[in-house]
Amino acid sequence: TVDPAKFLEFFQQTNAHPLRVPGRIYDVSVEYIPCTDGSLLQHAVSTTQRLYNNHKGHTLAFLPGQREIDDAIQLFNQRIPDNCVALPLYSALSLEEQDRVLQFDEDSDDVRRMVVFCTNIAEISLTIKNTCLVIDSGLVKQSRFDHENRLTVIETMQISRSSADQCKGRVGRTAQGHCVRLYYENDLTRPDIEPEILRTSLHRVVLQLVYLELNPQQFPLIDQPEQTVIEASLELLKDLSCIDDEHIITKRGKLFAKLGLDPRYSAFLLDTHLEYAEILNLAVTIVAILAAPDSLFLVGGLTDAAKRTVQNRISDGAKKHDNDLFHFVSIYKNWHIAGAFDSVKHTCLTCRKSWEMKSSCREYRQHTVGVCYLTTKF
Template structure:
């Protein structure tokens, strides 16, 4: 079912259920570890890329970093130092790229003498095969969503990934031929890492799960529910406190209120559910749904090239969405972006051209629009989206 699944945990949960392993086919991969962990994984990745390229041994290179900022910095540095410059094609791979930029990663090279060097986030770990990858350079790092209990928000934190993810990364080098995986950390560090990724419910506030359990009336005390991996008591207490403050749970009985039942039906983050239901009550649901759709893709809405001029242009375009209004802020920018894009109608080409002009991800806008339609249907199947 999955190469990263914790089969022992699942087997134990189902009373020592039988585990069947089906090994995949792969070419041999040589693992190379450092004596000590890299002090700066981006700098070490850059140096390793230049070292491999200077060896003149053929084969494309896949480098795993944590995000767009690291990828842009690495590409800038390698572009400046690589010799000769035309001997390699440097490409980014992350969630903020346009469709055309992603296609470049998978497009076969017309001239096999030119090496392709791809700098990627963990999106390249699974389910994709990039032809010609002979070297994988693994920073061992990942950017993950965690729950900040003090600020009651999700935050992104950088840290070491898991052994199962590292196995997936190294496997990219052995998909089409024998390869090498250069780990930018010591083997002892690898041995000390968690075997599998922690369940998402252990990393975030389990608000949606608690609402659903209450709605289905499965268990009165959520601490007694038979979780596969139970959240901490502190996490559950914080969740109940938050849902009570929002009005989803009755302060005295802990039962779902009418608002809580409607929130459970939506199945969204509690704050977002309250925003949508309040918008419905105040007769501004269309605009609230548009904002909800944009918030679902906010991390990937802007795309820009790695050069400083492109970044400056992107910032100027972003500011242009609030130039003629007295109201500012990110939410207003997101809302106005969606309204302008939506006003172009169902003409795909016009919308694509508009996205290109404003340095906005066409893929993210499509996803936001799908979210808007799905939410509208959940609230009322007869509801028609319109903006005035």
């Protein structure tokens, strides 16, 4: 998934030869069936249904995100083939839900075949055994930091050629396979995935380099960001009083470097501690929610009616608060209180169940996660 020549050049080892380990041992045929009517989701589902009986084993259908996966499963289940089960696979699922896919073949009594609608988590991170058919939508959702507005945005974009090869490589492990690409061959204009360092915030990276007394503008990187991006991070650090005009780190900057958070979150915490110490716990909860790698809150459901129900409940809850953050904090507090443990009576305060050596009732907190429509990472 990486370009070996780039690494060899960076480490000045151009005479060395990279070791290549082949991943497939059986032939994989590739077919291009681009979407022409504008409804990629419908095209992906109908193509999967049409080709399902032409192959043995399981099917992987790569889609850009969780919402598309939920919609695809709903459509697929309307005309699901016999002895077939449609399952989702994306990072927000619990380990138990992911294991349902990964360990599907270990249940000798289940003779059904899977159609797994998944994100690129199944591209390289996970391996699904006995997969013979891949449906590749050619789209992926990717985060990108907007340096001008200082915000992270999510974009749906065309995958690279290396990603397309990775999708293709999911079949051909145990038998011949088939890969269907729902786009034109010349749509693959990018050879590789754009390195994360070129599309993410560099504020923490630049702060750590300054803390280590290294010059961020001269520090060698395999993929070098634009100087304007580094300068924007330096300007932000000056605004937060982490560095002075000579780019020398301040005491405040040293503290932020040790905290390991986005410097803006560190500034929020420190300023709250100094000026409004009585609400520091509130600030910590807000930062924890914002700093989570993925959204803790999930608007899901396999039917439009279920989604509307969730959206209405969230909207009703939000009306009780001045902004979304306070709403999220209230949900967190409900989860935190749920299943609180009485250390004297050794029982859960909510359901009164007895739990030895436990500080909370896991079962009740899991119930709260479901009621509040939170992701299982909560």
